[in-house]
Amino acid sequence: MKLPRAFYDRPTLDVARDLVGKVLVHRRRGLTTSGAIVEVEAYIGESDPACHAAPGPTRRNAPLYGPPGFAYVYLNYGIHYLVNIVTEAERQPAAVLIRALEPVDGIEVMRRRRRRAMKGRRPLNGRSLNTHDLCRGPGNVTMAMGITLAQNEADLLGDELFIEDRGSEPGAIAWSKRIGIRVGIDRVWRAYMRDSTAVSGNEKALTRNAPRR
DNA sequence: CGTTCGATGCACT
């Protein structure tokens, strides 16, 4: 069942927590890929220095100021697209970054896209791509799912990019500080499935847990 | 194990 608009129109930390275990689906050119969300990070408001809304409204961050339940995709480091889910945008600009998935549908399509994205360099020293590595890390998520700027501002209630509740019981969820950022590192706004091997980050990032808030 | 570094594009000041 596709998540309704009301799911996204809630406090961002609640949305982040509840997104873990849901299934992100992308249909593109007749190919369907999907994966269970196992790791997310919240970016909340202009007072969060790591949030793209920190400088106030700009051309790029406009989706953060729009209605909830839409995608915010941007190019990061000139190399990777990162996909966010806009939340309580009517109250304040905020979103949830999708950092890792456990692949479900279209696993061979994901493998192909990951390999194609590594053109020029020898992939993984010749080793093969494990399923739980296909969508491990926010750049890998978009690579494997085929998500680009074309999906920016996509309505998650549409049929191209959306999130489903498939009724599976989510495992234990843990919280930690956000990783890979240089400012706003104090906030404990990263939620992840504790026992999933598809979660990104090193041992330190995983053990640096703290209770929510 | 650990750290460093190159690839690469664009929003923002």
Place this chain on the structure above:
DNA sequence: GTGCATCGAACGT
């Protein structure tokens, strides 16, 4: 011109 919500190879220990 600066700096980034990255990835993975290539090194050093």
